[in-house]
Amino acid sequence: xxxxxxxxxxxxxxxxxxxxxxxxxxxxxxxxxxxxxxxxxxxxxxxxxxxxxxxxxxxxxxxxxxxxxxxxxxxxxxxxxxxxxxxxxxxxxxxxxxxxxxxxxxxxxxxxxxxxxxxxxxxxxxxxxxxxxxxxxxxxxxxxxxxxxxxxxxxxxxxxxxxxxxxxxxxxxxxxxxxxxxxxxxxxxxxxxxxxxxxxxxxxxxxxxxxxxxxxxxxxxxxxxxxxxxxxxxxxxxxxxxxxxxxxxxxxxxxxxxxxxxxxxxxxxxxxxxxxxxxxxxxxxxxxxxxxxxxxxxxxxxxxxxxxxxxxxxxxxxxxxxxxxxxxxxxxxxxxxxxxxxxxxxxxxxxxxxxxxxxxxxxxxxxxxxxxxxxxxxxxxxxxxxxxxxxxxxxxxxxxxxxxxxxxxxxxxxxxxxxxxxxxxxxxxxxxxxxxxxxxxxxxxxxxxxxxxxxxxxxxxxxxxxxxxxxxxxxxxxxxxxxxxxxxxxxxxxxxxxxxxxxxxxxxxxxxxxxxxxxxxxxxxxxxxxxxxxxxxxxxxxxxxxxxxxxxxxxxxxxxxxxxxxxxxxxxxxxxxxxxxxxxxxxxxxxxxxxxxxxxxxxxxxxxxxxxxxxxxxxxxxxxxxxxxxxxxxxxxxxxxxxxxxxxxxxxxxxxxxxxxx
Numbered sequence: 001x002x003x004x005x006x007x008x009x010x011x012x013x014x015x016x017x018x019x020x021x022x023x024x025x026x027x028x029x030x031x032x033x034x035x036x037x038x039x040x041x042x043x044x045x046x047x048x049x050x051x052x053x054x055x056x057x058x059x060x061x062x063x064x065x066x067x068x069x070x071x072x073x074x075x076x077x078x079x080x081x082x083x084x085x086x087x088x089x090x091x092x093x094x095x096x097x098x099x100x101x102x103x104x105x106x107x108x109x110x111x112x113x114x115x116x117x118x119x120x121x122x123x124x125x126x127x128x129x130x131x132x133x134x135x136x137x138x139x140x141x142x143x144x145x146x147x148x149x150x151x152x153x154x155x156x157x158x159x160x161x162x163x164x165x166x167x168x169x170x171x172x173x174x175x176x177x178x179x180x181x182x183x184x185x186x187x188x189x190x191x192x193x194x195x196x197x198x199x200x201x202x203x204x205x206x207x208x209x210x211x212x213x214x215x216x217x218x219x220x221x222x223x224x225x226x227x228x229x230x231x232x233x234x235x236x237x238x239x240x241x242x243x244x245x246x247x248x249x250x251x252x253x254x255x256x257x258x259x260x261x262x263x264x265x266x267x268x269x270x271x272x273x274x275x276x277x278x279x280x281x282x283x284x285x286x287x288x289x290x291x292x293x294x295x296x297x298x299x300x301x302x303x304x305x306x307x308x309x310x311x312x313x314x315x316x317x318x319x320x321x322x323x324x325x326x327x328x329x330x331x332x333x334x335x336x337x338x339x340x341x342x343x344x345x346x347x348x349x350x351x352x353x354x355x356x357x358x359x360x361x362x363x364x365x366x367x368x369x370x371x372x373x374x375x376x377x378x379x380x381x382x383x384x385x386x387x388x389x390x391x392x393x394x395x396x397x398x399x400x401x402x403x404x405x406x407x408x409x410x411x412x413x414x415x416x417x418x419x420x421x422x423x424x425x426x427x428x429x430x431x432x433x434x435x436x437x438x439x440x441x442x443x444x445x446x447x448x449x450x451x452x453x454x455x456x457x458x459x460x461x462x463x464x465x466x467x468x469x470x471x472x473x474x475x476x477x478x479x480x481x482x483x484x485x486x487x488x489x490x491x492x493x494x495x496x497x498x499x500x501x502x503x504x505x506x507x508x509x510x511x512x513x514x515x516x517x518x519x520x521x522x523x524x525x526x527x528x529x530x531x532x533x534x535x536x537x538x539x540x541x542x543x544x545x546x547x548x549x550x551x552x553x554x555x556x557x558x559x560x561x562x563x564x565x566x567x568x569x570x571x572x573x574x575x576x577x578x579x580x581x582x583x584x585x586x587x588x589x590x591x592x593x594x595x596x597x598x599x600x601x602x603x604x605x606x607x608x609x610x611x612x613x614x615x616x617x618x619x620x621x622x623x624x625x626x627x628x629x630x631x632x633x634x635x636x637x638x639x640x641x642x643x644x645x646x647x648x649x650x651x652x653x654x655x656x657x658x659x660x661x662x
Contacts, residue, residue, distance in 0.1 A: 001058070002065050003029040003050055006425035010069070014415050016393040018408060019401040019428065021419030026426030027401035028232070030419075031369040034399075035230035037066045037097050040366075047099040052425065061100040069094045076224060083216045084111055085118055093221055105221040112217040115157055116210055124206045125151050128199055131192040136178040139189050143173060143196070150200060154207055162204040166197045226397070232371035237261040237350040239325025239338035243277045243318075261350070265325060268302060268353060269295035269316070280321040292316040303352065312345075347377060352388065368392060370400035374407050382406040411501045413508040414533070460516045460658055462494045463507045465527075468623035469520065469565045470496040473654075475630035476568075476647040483636040488651060489658065500530035507534060511547050518657045523553030523563040524601065548657040555653035556646040566603045566619065568646045569626070573639070574602055577625045582615070589613045 001007075004026045011030075019027045036045055045065050071092050072080070081088035094106040128150060131143050146169040153161050173193050178185040211219065238258040246259045250273065255263075263273055271291075279288045299314045315335060317324040326335035327345075338346065351373065370389070374382040386409055392398050402408065408416065417428050464470055474494060477487035488494075497503045500521055507519040519534060521527035531549045553563030566574055575594050579586065586592075591613055596605040603619045610617035636644045 001052055001055065001063050002033040002045075003052060004421075004426050005029055005033065006052060006055075008426065008428050011417060011428045013397060013399060015397055016389060016412075017397075017399045017415050017417055019399065019417050019419055020403065020408065021401070022403055025419045025421055027419060028371050029426065030428065031230060031371050031399065031401060033066050034068070034367070035228045035369050037068055037095070038103075038225045038228050040227050040229045044101050045097070045099045051099075062098050062102075064096045064098045067094055067096045070226075080112075080217055080220060083117065083220065084113075084213050086111055095221065095225060103222060105218045107214065107217055107221075109214075112214045114212045114214045116207065117213050117216075118155070120210055121151075121154050121207070124203050124210065125154050127203060129192060129195045132188045134185055135189050135192070136176065136185060139173065139176045139178065139185075142176045143192060146172065146196065150203070154203065159204050159207040162200050162207075166200055169200075170197055226365050226367050228367045228369060230369040230371070231354075231373075237265060237338065237346065237353060239265060239323075241323055242321050243273065243280055243323050244321045247273055247277045262323070264353060265299070266295075269299040269314075271295050271316075276318070276323065277321065280318065288318065292318060303349070345381075347374075351385075366396045368396050368398045370398070372402060372404075373400055374402070374404060379406040411505060413505045460489065460492045461510050462488075462492055462518045462520060462654060462658075463503050463510070464494060464496055464520045465500055465503055465522055465564075466498070466620075467496040468620055470494050471623055471627040472565050472568070472630070473520075473650065475627050477651050479630055479633055479636050479639075480648065480651055482634055485636065485648070486651070486655065488654060492654075492658065500524075500526040504530040504534050507547070516658060517547045518654055519547075519549045520654070521549065521551055522565075522601075523551045523558070523561065527551060550653060550657055552650070555650050557649050558646075561599070562601045562604075564601045564603060566623075567601060568650065569602070569643050570640045571596065571602065573643060574622070574626075575606075577622050577629070578606060578617075581621050581625055582610075582617075585615055586613075589615065 008030065019030060021027050033045075036043055047059060047061060050065075051059050069092050072090065077088070077091065080090065088111055090108065090111060096104050096106065098104075128147050130147075131140055135143075146165070149169075150162055150165060153159075153165070170193055173189070173196070177189050238261050241259065241262050246255070246262060249255050249259055250263075266273060266276070279291075282288065293316075296313075296315045300312070303312065303314070311330040313328050315326045315328065317326060325338045327338050327341055327349075328335050338349070341349075373389075374385045377385060382404060383406060386407065389398055389400065400407075420427055420429065462473075464473065473488075481487035495506060497506050503519050503521055507517050510517045519530075521531055531551065534549050551563075552565065552567075553559060553561060556563060556568060558567070575596075578594065586594075594606070594609055596602075596609060598605050598608065603617075606619075607617045633639070636647065639647065
């Protein structure tokens with residue numbers, strides 16, 4: 001019950017997740033609601049401003065706004081297990097916060113009961129005194145009985161009843177004083193009674209004040225709850241200012257946003273505002289410049305490798321109280337003030353430095369929430385930003401929202417969460433089939449598609465690793481048809497991608513659109529990874545009955561060895577085309593015969609041979625020639641028998657995969 005979200009249901013989050021949706025779809029609402037569960041800076045929910053419109057009658061400050069489920073690591077599970085006296089199979093916990101601000105940990109009551117741990121009771125009751133010898137046997141027996149009864153009440157949780165024992169136990173113990181009052185028995189016995197009754201008051205108080213198992217577990221969970229950092233105001237940093245004026249505003253408590261960004265830059269560089277103000281009026285300007293140069297190198301080293309489009313160097317200069325921040329790059333040695341740099345660089349520079357400053361270098365064990373990052377960045381810079389976010393997500397959970405195609409990494413489609421607007425408010429799903437047209441458009445654009453791209457309207461699809469696969473499979477199919485044998489269906493659309501990982505995410509998108517898909521992957525490690533991701537993450541998630549993953553080596557009848565499209569052909573057939581394609585280059589280095597070594601894929605063996613002779617091999621150039629030769633053939637038996645048989649098996653396997661349901 002938060003703004004446009006009535007009930008989002010559970011949203012599965014990976015280490016790095018992206019919320020995709022159009023403007024006003026609820027991305028910000030989701031991030032803010034999650035942020036306020038345990039914010040970096042206090043920010044309570046506001047029932048007046050954030051309760052959903054049209055639901056006024058249901059307003060309730062006890063309404064839970066956010067419920068989050070956390071997985072316990074091994075150390076956390078062990079620590080919690082040590083707090084309870086029962087077996088602890090717990091691996092996740094849930095934590096909620098309501099509009100009133102109450103934070104509640106939802107533990108199973110049977111694991112963390114609302115009573116003291118026996119060890120805590122033992123520790124407190126251990127302070128009950130024992131009689132000092134000598135005492136009479138009767139007194140010793142009655143003292144032991146009194147102590148046992150006090151312990152029993154403590155274990156039963158009847159802490160206030162312990163005080164009621166004072167008069168009863170005093171009377172019982174006094175009745176067993178040693179007759180005749182011999183010394184020192186009487187002194188020891190009367191001393192014990194005084195100590196014992198005083199201790200009953202103490203342990204009663206301590207037991208009532210001691211935290212229960214449930215309270216200890218609650219406190220532990222709250223202490224280890226990740227901090228949530230929300231960022232949407234990616235302000236541009238300013239690097240020029242009159243330092244004495246900045247100090248005056250700081251002393252008055254009236255710093256501007258520009259002042260704050262300047263102080264951030266200075267602190268990250270190891271500079272102190274007050275010290276620099278003092279130096280601005282000092283006579284030793286040479287030493288000051290040495291210090292500024294050292295600070296410049298410090299910040300330059302800090303941002304090194306963060307902005308990959310170019311190498312940048314930061315330099316500080318000062319003239320009295322006037323402080324400058326210059327940035328130069330590898331292509332232009334001239335000094336340019338930070339404020340005059342490109343908007344994209346200023347944004348990225350500000351974004352990264354603010355993260356470092358807020359976290360003193362790095363956020364750890366945090367949930368970082370970024371609302372529409374990279375809006376003003378060039379697509380190349382947006383890709384750089386994705387790399388930076390990958391780094392932030394190594395030690396944290398990072399969730400960001402976007403409607404920008406280049407801010408979606410489709411090599412990892414399992415990270416995508418699509419927002420949809422329904423009659424019951426905004427809902428979120430990792431199921432691409434549930435995406436609405438606006439969200440689909442973003443995903444299509446991320447794939448480099450247009451709305452009219454034909455395979456978006458083709459029901460049956462084959463996705464292959466590259467254009468070489470596309471050419472050879474297409475022409476093998478055509479050659480089979482010219483030989484009066486069965487080729488691929490006419491309505492099949494073949495999509496070449498940019499490698500195994502791209503096969504996975506393009507096929508994923510098609511599966512999400514309920515299209516029939518066959519993903520054809522090489523038999524190698526990259527194909528293994530892509531197949532594993534497709535099968536485990538997507539085919540099972542969508543319960544797809546019309547999507548298949550094929551491996552080239554298996555369907556060509558080769559088995560488990562590495563196999564790519566070139567391995568359909570015999571070595572002699574393929575090397576003849578290699579020699580034709582590279583006749584001039586091979587002649588220059590004196591190569592008349594190509595000798596291959598190794599047992600891996602044919603193209604890799606050729607690549608190694610070329611490298612040994614200082615040549616560069618392009619498999620696509622050879623594939624073009626093979627394609628031309630296949631087009632000129634009239635019958636499949638013009639190919640070597642081994643190649644013809646493998647080609648038939650590959651085409652047949654694709655046809656069968658398209659016609660089967662599992």
